[in-house]
């Protein structure tokens with residue numbers, strides 16, 4: 001599969017999303033208002049999940065993409081910088097926008113604004129453990145208090161008719177409230193799907209995700225559960241689904257520099273509409289080509305200098321593990337134009353003696 005052109009991957013995937021084929025392909029799942037979706041969903045990642053990234057991963061079979069972490073209060077105020085994070089004009093639907101906040105009225109007003117902007121859905125962030133967010137009572141800190149969780153989800157539900165999803169962790173810490181209660185509250189207040197990152201807020205990114213918590217969420221919920229945490233391969237995606245019964249999997253970090261992982265996971269879950277395809281890792285040369293394409297998109301959507309400077313952290317991911325790439329890496333972390341990126345790649349290829357395999 002990985003040798004297929006990106007466009008082919010997309011066609012293969014979406015060809016099967018038509019109503020007639022839904023019954024045929026049991027791997028797909030549905031979220032109220034968002035229709036039938038492939039069972040692999042990209043994780044929202046602040047600082048990475050911009051328009052260029054969303055375009056790249058759509059070519060890899062992702063359909064439901066999300067703009068990460070927009071401040072509800074900023075949106076509600078109509079703050080220009082916050083609105084600037086919403087680089088969604090003319091983007092292919094569905095595009096969901098994730099908001100965070102700790103005031104019901106702030107979240108509700110933000111959701112109304114998003115509805116008037118024509119977004120496909122709203123996702124509420126109850127997973128971010130960063131002090132900047134949690135210290136203000138938003139993100140994962142909400143999970144300490146089921147009554148607040150209920151107020152926040154309920155306020156958005158009453159404010160808009162849009163599909164409403166929730167992304168949460170497996171509680172704030174090991175003490176109550178646990179997954180079962182939190183899932184029931186979110187669903188009871190009108191969440192249409194719940195993505196669960198199977199770590200607690202307090203854990204930040206340490207330790208391992210505890211997939212048993214995903215199984216627990218699945219048992220407690222009637223809406224779709226999207227399992228998340230530590231998927232690094234198509235095999236992992238399949239294993240999570242089998243172990244937890246979740247409806248879809250969400251992949252974050254492991255796809256950075258390796259967007260092929262989405263297609264690989266879809267393939268493994270039988271959702272690419274092709275059987276018997278063997279997935280393989282992209283060659284180093286394919287990775288460099290993808291990186292260049294990503295850089296071009298970043299420059300297109302953000303303007304060249306800002307686009308490329310913000311692209312640097314993606315660039316580093318693309319060259320991770322590439323042989324003899326020390327100079328290339330050094331050049332990439334200081335480039336600020338597209339031609340600098342291109343020259344860095346050319347020079348690496350020259351040093352490696354032509355085509356890299």
Ligand SMILES: Cc1cc2nc3c(=O)[nH]c(=O)nc-3n(C[C@H](O)[C@H](O)[C@H](O)COP(=O)(O)O)c2cc1C
Nearest residue numbers: 043044045046068069127167197229230251252253
């Ligand atoms: C750099 C980075 C940024 C993230 N930003 C967000 C975010 O904006 N919203 C959110 O809900 N989760 C965010 N997360 C958490 C991921 O969505 C995901 O839950 C987590 O990385 C676990 O999945 P993974 O093991 O597949 O990476 C972020 C994670 C990382 C590493």
